[in-house]
Amino acid sequence: MREMGEIWLALEIGNSRLHWALFIGETLYSAWDTDHIAESVIQQLAKCQTLDHLLLAISPPHQKIREENTSSSPSSSSSPSSPSSPSSPSSPPPLLVASVVPSQTAIWQTYPNIRVITLDQVSLKGVYPTLGIDRALALWGAGKMWGFPMLVIDAGTALTFTAADANQCLVGGAILPGLGLQFATLGQQTEQLPLVEMQNFPSLPPRFALNTTGAIQSGVIYTILAGIKDFIEAWLQLFPNRKIAIKGGDRTLLLNYLQALYPEITVRLIVEPNLIFWGMREIVMGDE
Ligand SMILES: Nc1ncnc2c1ncn2[C@@H]1O[C@H](COP(=O)(O)OP(=O)(O)O)[C@@H](O)[C@H]1O
Numbered sequence: 001m002r003e004m005g006e007i008w009l010a011l012e013i014g015n016s017r018l019h020w021a022l023f024i025g026e027t028l029y030s031a032w033d034t035d036h037i038a039e040s041v042i043q044q045l046a047k048c049q050t051l052d053h054l055l056l057a058i059s060p061p062h063q064k065i066r067e068e069n070t071s072s073s074p075s076s077s078s079s080p081s082s083p084s085s086p087s088s089p090s091s092p093p094p095l096l097v098a099s100v101v102p103s104q105t106a107i108w109q110t111y112p113n114i115r116v117i118t119l120d121q122v123s124l125k126g127v128y129p130t131l132g133i134d135r136a137l138a139l140w141g142a143g144k145m146w147g148f149p150m151l152v153i154d155a156g157t158a159l160t161f162t163a164a165d166a167n168q169c170l171v172g173g174a175i176l177p178g179l180g181l182q183f184a185t186l187g188q189q190t191e192q193l194p195l196v197e198m199q200n201f202p203s204l205p206p207r208f209a210l211n212t213t214g215a216i217q218s219g220v221i222y223t224i225l226a227g228i229k230d231f232i233e234a235w236l237q238l239f240p241n242r243k244i245a246i247k248g249g250d251r252t253l254l255l256n257y258l259q260a261l262y263p264e265i266t267v268r269l270i271v272e273p274n275l276i277f278w279g280m281r282e283i284v285m286g287d288e
C-alpha cells in the first residue's frame with residue numbers, strides 16, 4: 001500500500017459467495033460475507049462518492065451474512081461498517097481480489113482500482129500451476145500468523161486440505177465435496193432422495209438412521225468427520241511442531257460435531273475465518 005493508514009478492501013470470490021474485509025493499513029477493521037454481486041451493481045461502484053455509499057452498494061444490510069468488527073475502537077459514524085477515519089476517499093478504495101471463480105473475476109474488471117492476486121505473487125514454494133489461489137493464500141496467511149508446518153482445512157463449497165512444511169513449501173492436499181454440496185448432489189442427482197437442509201440439525205444425528213433424511217445426515221456427516229480426523233492424524237504424524245487451522249462457511253458446524261466426537265483433536269485446531277485476508281495482507285505489506 002502506498003500509505004500506512006490507507007483504506008483498502010479485500011475480496012475473496014468463492015464458489016458460493018463473496019468474502020469481504022475492510023483494512024486500514026495493516027489493521028483488519030471488519031469482515032463480512034455477501035452473495036455474488038450483479039454486474040450492473042459492480043459497474044455503478046466507480047461512481048460512489050463516499051466509502052459508506054460503496055459499502056452499502058456492495059453489501060446492502062439485508063444481504064450481509066456475517067459481520068465481524070475487529071477494530072478495538074468502534075466507530076461513531078452512521079454506518080457500523082465504515083471506519084471513523086477522517087480520510088474517507090473521494091474515489092473508491094483499492095480492491096484486492098483473490099478469486100477461484102474466473103467468470104466472477106471478469107465482471108469485477110470495471111472497478112477502477114482493482115488488483116487481482118495470482119499464484120505467482122504468493123511466496124509459497126512448490127506450488128502446482130492449477131492450485132486454487134484461495135488455498136495458497138489461506139495457507140500462506142495461516143503460516144505467517146502461526147508458523148509452519150501448517151495444515152489448512154477449508155470447509156467451503158469444496159472441503160479442502162492444504163499443507164506446507166517448515167520450509168514454507170507446499171506438501172500438498174486434498175479436495176472433496178463440501179457439506180452443502182454433498183447434500184445438494186444427493187438431492188439433485190437421485191430420484192428418491194430429498195434435499196436435506198443443514199440448519200435443521202445442530203447436534204450430531206443418530207449414527208444408524210431409520211428414515212431417509214436421517215440416513216443422509218448420518219452418511220454425509222460421519223464420513224466427513226471421519227475423513228477430517230484421518231487427515232489430521234496423518235498430518236500430525238508427518239512433522240513435529242505442526243499446526244492446523246480451519247476456515248470456511250461450515251467450520252462452526254463441523255467444529256461442534258468434531259468437539260463432540262473427537263475432543264482431543266479438536267483442541268488442536270486454530271479457528272480463523274479470515275485466513276485469506278491475512279495472506280492478502282502479507283502480499284500488500286510485502287510491496288512497501
Ligand atoms: N448464509 C450462508 N449462505 C451460504 N452458505 C452458508 C451460509 N452459512 C453457512 N454456509 C455454508 O457455507 C458453505 C460454503 O462456505 P463458504 O466458505 O462460504 O464457501 P466459498 O468460499 O466456497 O464461497 C456451504 O456449504 C454452506 O453450508
Ligand SMILES: CC(C)(COP(=O)(O)O)[C@@H](O)C(=O)NCCC(=O)O
Binds near residue numbers: 131134156
Ligand atoms: C478447490 C476449490 C474449488 C475450492 O473453492 P471453494 O470451495 O473455496 O469455493 C478451489 O480452490 C479451486 O478451484 N482450486 C483449483 C484446484 C486445486 O486447488 O488444485
Ligand SMILES: [K+]
Binds near residue numbers: 157
Ligand atoms: K474458500
